[in-house]
Amino acid sequence: MSNEVPASDRALLVSVRAGDKTAREALASRIGRSSYILALQLTGGSETARDIAQDSVLRFFQHLDRFDADRPINPWLYQIVRNRVRDLGRRNRLRRHESLDEWLEQGRPEAIDPLADPAAAAERNDLRRRLWQAISALTDGHREIIVLRDYHNLSYRGIAEVLSIPQGTVMSRLHAARTNLREIIEAEGETFPHQPTNRGPKR
Amino acid sequence: MSETPHQFDETLLSGYLDGELTQGDAQRVRLHLEECPDCRNATDELHKLREATMNSEFRVPDDTQWDETPRGAVSRFLHTFGWLIAGLWVVGIGAYLVWQIATGSESLQFEGMLGFGVLLAVGLIILSALIDRLKVRKNDPYRKVLK
Numbered sequence: 001m002s003n004e005v006p007a008s009d010r011a012l013l014v015s016v017r018a019g020d021k022t023a024r025e026a027l028a029s030r031i032g033r034s035s036y037i038l039a040l041q042l043t044g045g046s047e048t049a050r051d052i053a054q055d056s057v058l059r060f061f062q063h064l065d066r067f068d069a070d071r072p073i074n075p076w077l078y079q080i081v082r083n084r085v086r087d088l089g090r091r092n093r094l095r096r097h098e099s100l101d102e103w104l105e106q107g108r109p110e111a112i113d114p115l116a117d118p119a120a121a122a123e124r125n126d127l128r129r130r131l132w133q134a135i136s137a138l139t140d141g142h143r144e145i146i147v148l149r150d151y152h153n154l155s156y157r158g159i160a161e162v163l164s165i166p167q168g169t170v171m172s173r174l175h176a177a178r179t180n181l182r183e184i185i186e187a188e189g190e191t192f193p194h195q196p197t198n199r200g201p202k203r
Numbered sequence: 204m205s206e207t208p209h210q211f212d213e214t215l216l217s218g219y220l221d222g223e224l225t226q227g228d229a230q231r232v233r234l235h236l237e238e239c240p241d242c243r244n245a246t247d248e249l250h251k252l253r254e255a256t257m258n259s260e261f262r263v264p265d266d267t268q269w270d271e272t273p274r275g276a277v278s279r280f281l282h283t284f285g286w287l288i289a290g291l292w293v294v295g296i297g298a299y300l301v302w303q304i305a306t307g308s309e310s311l312q313f314e315g316m317l318g319f320g321v322l323l324a325v326g327l328i329i330l331s332a333l334i335d336r337l338k339v340r341k342n343d344p345y346r347k348v349l350k
Contacts, residue, residue, distance in 0.1 A: 025266075028266075029266045032266065033263050033266075036263055036264065037261050037263065040261060041261075050264060124255075124258075127255060128255055128258070128259050131252070131255050131256065131259070132259065135256070146256065147256075149221065150252075150253045150256035150257050151256055151257060151259065153257065155223070156218075156221070156223045171214050171215075171217055171218045171221075171223065172214045174217050174221075175213065175214040175216065175217035175218075176214075178217060178249050178252060178253075179213075179249075181252060182245075182248055182249065182252060185252070
């Protein structure tokens with residue numbers, strides 16, 4: 001589960017602290033990608049997300065020596081990203097919200113199921129684009145809690161840590177967000193077929 | 204006997220989907236779903252939405268986009284050393300001025316003005332930086348991210 005520290009993260013942290021430059025680059029790459037995707041999902045802008053990811057990587061390393069290696073990295077990292085997004089929002093330098101579907105990777109169904117019907121795969125891709133259009137239309141609070149849980153797979157405890165809210169509030173806010181998302185999609189007459197999971201172990 | 208839809212706390216459906224409920228609450232939801240088609244349908248829809256979200260992939264720039272090297276030990280040392288030199292220089296100039304005043308040197312006026320101007324400028328810069336630091340320390344949204 002997400003509250004556990006993945007062995008790879010812990011090993012990277014230990015190596016980085018021991019001065020291993022390769023591990024430092026690997027960790028920078030890993031957190032840069034995660035930061036970028038979350039920033040993109042929260043802001044909708046690729047350029048803004050890139051700036052936020054770079055800044056988050058720097059802040060991450062600046063405070064790394066004070067970070068407890070027994071804790072999972074992601075809640076801490078996502079809190080840095082989220083705070084940076086909010087900072088930019090407060091300074092009105094954030095262009096909200098370009099549609100996220102523009103940045104969606106085209107699905108590669110052949111990697112999931114060699115027998116997958118190309119037409120069905122195209123339909124799924126189209127539905128995903130519509131889904132992220134709907135997520136873009138949510139309020140900031142609803143969008144962030146949905147992406148933290150359903151995309152980044154944070155536990156409720158991790159989400160509570162990132163959003164600085166009580167753990168009990170996470171479930172109610174998440175349910176409200178999902179209900180809202182469902183209503184937006186239903187208002188557009190969309191339905192979502194069951195989809196096989198094509199992502200690896202959750203971060 | 205299971206709860207009617209009006210009595211049932213629907214937020215539990217999300218907790219059930221996410222596997223975040225206690226055993227008792229999860230069992231309560233299971234019993235309710237067996238008898239409530241509306242909640243069953245809602246749970247099914249939420250499940251599909253969650254799957255579609257988690258199955259999405261985003262284009263990510265290559266690693267060179269964020270390979271800025273974080274400030275290392277050498278950089279931190281030079282930064283600290285630079286400020287140390289600046290601080291010592293300010294103290295030296297100050298001490299020199301005090302000595303000039305104490306000995307009543309003839310060149311006191313020119314050197315005094317020079318020294319006063321430099322000291323004032325550096326003092327203002329330091330004060331400015333200090334104010335920024337205090338402001339950041341007070342409002343730093345990142346301090347909570349540390350353990």
